[in-house]
Every structure is written in C-alpha cells, then in structure tokens.
Amino acid sequence: MTTVQSPPTPATAVRPRVVARTGLYALLAANVAAVTFFAADAGLGSGALVVLGRFAGLYGALLMAFQLLLVARLPWLDRRIGMDRLTRWHRWTGFGLLWTLVGHVVFITCGYAGLAGSTDPVGQLVDLAETAEGVLRAVVALGLVLVLGAVSARWARRRLAYETWHFIHLYAYVAVVLAFTHQIALGTTFTASSAATAYWYTVWGAALGAVLFGRLGLPLWRNLRHRLRVEAVVPESDDVVSVYVTGRDLDRLPARAGQFFLWRFLTRDRWWQANPFSLSAAPDGTRLRLTVKAAGDGSAALRHLRPGTRVFAEGPYGAFTALHRTRPDAVLIAGGVGVTPVRALLEELHGHAVVIHRVTAERDAVLHGELRDLAHAKGADVHLVTGPPVPDRLSARDLSGLVPDIAERDVYLCGPPPMMRAVLATLRELGVPQRQIHFERFSLAG
Incomplete structure (x- = not known):
C-alpha cells in the first residue's frame, strides 16, 4: 500500500x-x-x-x-x-x-x-x-x-x-x-x-x-460520506486473513496508524455484530486494511466475505498513535497478531525504531515479511522472538540485550493481556519512564 x-x-x-x-x-x-x-x-x-x-x-x-x-x-x-x-x-x-x-x-x-x-x-x-x-x-x-x-x-x-x-x-x-x-x-x-x-x-x-x-x-x-465496501479478501495464512476496505474520499477520514474501528460487515448473518480490529497498514487515502486471526465465529467468517460487501465502521478510535511521542527513537513490541497496529505504526514513525515480535513459532509471525521489508526501507531493526508463552521470554535481560538504550526511547506495546502485563513489569524494572510507555487494550463500553 x-x-x-x-x-x-x-x-x-x-x-x-x-x-x-x-x-x-x-x-x-x-x-x-x-x-x-x-x-x-x-x-x-x-x-x-x-x-x-x-x-x-x-x-x-x-x-x-x-x-x-x-x-x-x-x-x-x-x-x-x-x-x-x-x-x-x-x-x-x-x-x-x-x-x-x-x-x-x-x-x-x-x-x-x-x-x-x-x-x-x-x-x-x-x-x-x-x-x-x-x-x-x-x-x-x-x-x-x-x-x-x-x-x-x-x-x-x-x-x-x-x-x-x-x-x-x-x-x-x-x-x-x-x-x-x-x-x-x-x-x-x-x-x-x-x-x-x-x-x-x-x-x-x-x-x-x-x-x-x-x-x-x-x-x-x-459512513454516508465514505460508503465503505470490501475491496478484497486476502488469506495471509491458514487462520489469518486481511480485508481491504475502500470507499469515497478516504483521504478525509481522520484515521491514523495504530488506531482501530468497530467493524460491521453487512451480511445477512453478521450485520448486527461489531468487532474491534486495528488497521494493519497506515491509511493511504484510498483504502483501509485490517488483518484478523480467526478466534471465533465472527473473525473466522471474514475469510468468506465477498468483494462489494457493504461495511459500517465506527471510528477511528484509539490513542496508540504517534501523537503521543515523547522521544526521537522508539521500540515497538508486539505479541502474536498484536503486530497489526505495530506494523501500521512503523510506517508513520520517524526516527530509529526497533521492532520486537514475540510469537510461539515462526509460522505464527503474521505479516513478518511485510514488517521486515518495511523495516529495511526505514532503517529499523526487527527481532523475531520465538518460544513457548512464558513470562521470562521477554525478560529484562532479553530486552536490554536487544535494545540497550530502551530507557531513552518511546515504547509501544500491543499483544495478549498476559504478555502485556509481563512486559510492562519488565519495563518498570528497566527504569523506562511511564510517560514513554504507550499501550492500549481493546475495551468496549456500553
């Protein structure tokens, strides 16, 4: 894109x-x-x-x-x-x-x-x-x-x-x-x-x-202004799919990399269900992309969407953006499919960035090829960390070894709640100031 x-x-x-x-x-x-x-x-x-x-x-x-x-x-x-x-x-x-x-x-x-x-x-x-x-x-x-x-x-x-x-x-x-x-x-x-x-x-x-x-x-x-529709559905792996959404005047939609929408795909059986999915690529003014791992009936059904399906999207939402930068350089830490907003955010960030992608096995590294190519183009470093989901897999020793100056950088974190809790504790142990730590959990209010 x-x-x-x-x-x-x-x-x-x-x-x-x-x-x-x-x-x-x-x-x-x-x-x-x-x-x-x-x-x-x-x-x-x-x-x-x-x-x-x-x-x-x-x-x-x-x-x-x-x-x-x-x-x-x-x-x-x-x-x-x-x-x-x-x-x-x-x-x-x-x-x-x-x-x-x-x-x-x-x-x-x-x-x-x-x-x-x-x-x-x-x-x-x-x-x-x-x-x-x-x-x-x-x-x-x-x-x-x-x-x-x-x-x-x-x-x-x-x-x-x-x-x-x-x-x-x-x-x-x-x-x-x-x-x-x-x-x-x-x-x-x-x-x-x-x-x-x-x-x-x-x-x-x-x-x-x-x-x-x-x-x-x-x-x-x-939604009346932009008239969103599914443009294409692209499988990324056996259980991950990217959905491309296009519409009118998307250059006027105030979306930023790292944000998410509440998506309703207006099919006969799913029009009533809204799901929060992050943008997996920075908005380019012509289309939006979300990349989703099948975790339930709603997300699994996205694989079967047809091009032309009408979309009702609420948003953009979220503060996981470059608006909150405090330092010239950054560390982006992603767990599993939490890499989707991180991959989008890397497009928009300026300064040197280090990306750490934590997965159980290499086959779970969603969009890793894109992430590696984008990092190469921007002069960023990418580290793929694999292994069982145990808290010490991103210990203070690991993070300080990968990013010795981590306390001098902004840290963006997105992933499963247990992983995020462990990493946040590690960041405190390493002395990263709270104002430099940026994370967001999907949480819907009534």
Whole structure:
C-alpha cells in the first residue's frame, strides 16, 4: 500500500493525554463546585440525613452526566486518552454513581422517617413512592443502576457475551431519563432559581448531546460520506486473513496508524455484530486494511466475505498513535497478531525504531515479511522472538540485550493481556519512564 505520510510528530513536554485528563478533572471539579453552590443557595431543608441525602442525589446526577461524557466516544478525547482508559474511568465512575444513589435513597428515606417519628424506613419509602411525584421513577432508576452494576462486575462480565452485556447497558439511558424527570419533579435546586434551572438543563443537554453526536450522529455521517465496501479478501495464512476496505474520499477520514474501528460487515448473518480490529497498514487515502486471526465465529467468517460487501465502521478510535511521542527513537513490541497496529505504526514513525515480535513459532509471525521489508526501507531493526508463552521470554535481560538504550526511547506495546502485563513489569524494572510507555487494550463500553 502507498502510504500518505503524516508530518513528523515532534516530541513535546506537553503531553496530549495529560492535557485531556487535566481538562476532564477540571471540568468535573468546576461542576462539583457549581452543584454545591446552587444547593447551598437553594437550602436543603432540615435534618442532617435529609441534607446528606439531597447532596448525594445531586452528586449522583452529576456523575451520571459525567458517565455519559466518558462513553460518548468524542474524537478529541479518544485520540488523547484512548477508549480503554475512558472505559475504565466510566466503570469506576459507575460504581461511584451506584453508591451515591444508594446513599441518596437511604439517607432521604431514613431522614424523612426520623422527622415523621417513624421507625420503618421501608414503609416511609413506599409512602413517598405513592404520594410524591417522581419518587417511583427514581426507585425504578435505582433498580436499573443496581442491575447494571451487577453485570459490570468482573465475574459477571467474563460470563456474558459482549452483545448481551451491551443490550443490558442500553437500559442505562432509561435510567438517565427517569432520574432526570425525578430531578425536575422534586429537585429543589432545579427550580430554586433560573440560573440553577439553566445550569442543570445545560449539564444534561451537553451530556446527552455528546452521546448522540459521538455514538450516533458522527458514525452515521462518516459512513454516508465514505460508503465503505470490501475491496478484497486476502488469506495471509491458514487462520489469518486481511480485508481491504475502500470507499469515497478516504483521504478525509481522520484515521491514523495504530488506531482501530468497530467493524460491521453487512451480511445477512453478521450485520448486527461489531468487532474491534486495528488497521494493519497506515491509511493511504484510498483504502483501509485490517488483518484478523480467526478466534471465533465472527473473525473466522471474514475469510468468506465477498468483494462489494457493504461495511459500517465506527471510528477511528484509539490513542496508540504517534501523537503521543515523547522521544526521537522508539521500540515497538508486539505479541502474536498484536503486530497489526505495530506494523501500521512503523510506517508513520520517524526516527530509529526497533521492532520486537514475540510469537510461539515462526509460522505464527503474521505479516513478518511485510514488517521486515518495511523495516529495511526505514532503517529499523526487527527481532523475531520465538518460544513457548512464558513470562521470562521477554525478560529484562532479553530486552536490554536487544535494545540497550530502551530507557531513552518511546515504547509501544500491543499483544495478549498476559504478555502485556509481563512486559510492562519488565519495563518498570528497566527504569523506562511511564510517560514513554504507550499501550492500549481493546475495551468496549456500553
């Protein structure tokens, strides 16, 4: 493929990830301050438990809106932070949301029960649900959040197919609507002043607008604009296949080497299934390429795609790009089929690069011929490391022997999770600064 060369990305002390992360922290802190101000200005009533409950509810509403922002897949945030980190933050924010909403219900119910001289908080909650507008909606919203929290636990997530987990998570939007209408009905800070009302409408409007833009509007617009289709399907080995995708005006698609898309191939039996596959060659303005190893029914079926098949792609996503360079030279470490974004990234990187490809046997070295030829053209070094998948196969001694100056380079890492964990530990042992280590895990959020 003929690559459209991106201009060199200069190493800079101002890291894009730090800028984006600091911006998110500042945004959240500013909104916490605003919520606190409007709550204090409105007055939260009598009784310590009631006051605590109302604060918990307000902060819970803010966390719910913040969660929507984290999974909106906004390009500016995704390119700088990465979907995997945003998803992880979304998960932990979700558990914070769960506890604030539980606290809201418990404190409010017990507080009102105490003010009424009752010792039956459950009865008090039932009475509020029957008599106060919006309370029943809030109880249903809490129930949905509890279910979502349960299926997000690690033990449950590992047992659920992604499609099942994703379908359940769609009920989060129902919970958002119910919580919002509850806030309108009973939120004293919502109606305390025109400024408070405008603030909360702005918060919810911005959060929901971000989701509609990033998850629906932008993907639809890009696919209508580019009209992607399968151009060719090329077997690379018995269980690896490359799919070439072409379309209109692909030079205007803001994809970079190292990024991935969520691909839907619109066949009769697979149109509903989205899979995250990295680009295995840098975008050249005329076609995109993904290279996939058969690991399940969905990936195995790609071998049988016909040229002309329509494609719906969401993305590009990911921060595994040259945007995050901090040093003039780099080390690219790939495990197995994790070489696909590494091979693409090598096309775009400037400066001297060392590529280390870790596989069980030489026959598993996907795209190694391409990688070797590309490295030769760019003056890079390639090392193929073979052997059983044991943690010490890329030990500190191995890496320092292959790349003596590794602590002075950017390190890009992609591969199976066990291999990545082992290599990350080795990089820490070798004293490679955290800011120079770049990796990304495929992680989808609902």
